[in-house]
Amino acid sequence: MEDLTNVERAVELLQQLGLKEYEAKCFVALTQLPSGTAKHISEISEVPRTRVYDAVRVLETKGLVEIQHANPQRFRAVSIEEAAQTLRAEYESRTDSLRETLQGVEAATVEDEVDVSHEVWALSGSAAIATRTSQLIEEAEEEIVLVVGHELALTDGLVDQLESAQDRGVSVIVGTVSESLREDVRALLPGAEAFVSELGWLSSMAAADDDTEITRLLLIDRATILVSTAHSNAATKEESEQAVFGRGFDNGLVTIVRRLMATGLFPVDGPPSGAAGEGASSDAS
Template structure:
């Protein structure tokens, strides 16, 4: 990656954290200097010189830049650790404020059980699916059945969340599509029951241009999440469906399919 690409990526990230483009470019220019004048910042950042002072004032107010009142004025960026800590705190504070606002305005009518039984929702993107997976694992009361077809979807946080479930006496049953996945699951989670799945007909061959199942999660035998993706695609964005309810057709089907691969686990709702 070229220096220009690195700079543009850093500018974009800083904008995501709340800085305006000129502020981000001035801050990055100062990280390349022990200290600098408005003229030097302008030359490195390509921010119009008349706008440099405005950007610096904002950065100073946010604790990211220090000012030496000399002639001409000198500016310097705070250290990287201090800057990232300041930005992280600012971001966390915004999330906390947003959460408070959402809790204040949220008002959802309870839905009739008959309507909920037929609901199927979709999710797109690995981050969103991982977040829903962690929520479901954390909320499990009695049993977690997780079938993993692709080892790349087994993160440290997944293992930590499963360990926490085991610690609160939740039964954890883990299926791996390959012997390698099964072996790793058994090593990482010796207290869980681990098996090699017999569901290749469901998961597919994972060949070119074929959709592959990434994960199947069944929590308490009534809440289901199925992830899928194109493993050989240039953009292997994961998608998932999420369903719940003992009488939801998709949940019933997958509960029975998963149970067929768990010969020692008896499905209570045949």
């Protein structure tokens, strides 16, 4: 991705927002000019001149380009800020329409029965993982135990969600991998119990040849667990995030992680009051 020029990256992003290739190329070309003719646009964008007119007409209907009816016709792009606002509004409108349409789709019936005690799911991408984390926190009724393996996982949005959970009476316990991060948690969430975890293997520094880092462990009401990891690709310098989560008190993944939390999560002086240790110890008996 870093090998792309700004022009190529802009064209790619515009296509992701719904423009066709020639439309995206013509718009980017016009952002490089105060105004231009079809000939100018074709020379800069490498879009065939005969196709420039069709592309520009579409851009005009979308509110991204203005046309001067001279001879020859001249075209200019709206400001970058105005274009961004226009595309954002169209994207949000399509998203809202998609939500309403999908909600109107009738549920299909199948004969398979899902065994909740073996429910384990995987997902990828930081946005998807953050959304799932938020949903699980919103479902909490009694207790949230969160171990932050990397400071970047402690986002403003996550802090707001934990505060909301506290407001509805949920006990929030946060473990960190460093003293400095614990102090940050105490400042951000004064109502939560914060401590430095004894799980040193959470950090990628624990193994010099390991480029995968556990970013968070989340345990909800001793029955739902989410574990997320971040992997760095040394060749591309890109970082990807994956997670698994499971539900059900008898779920093997939930049981294993709950026992790990009971035996190695808390500092040597014992778990904070009301933490997951009691529920986990019953598993080991």
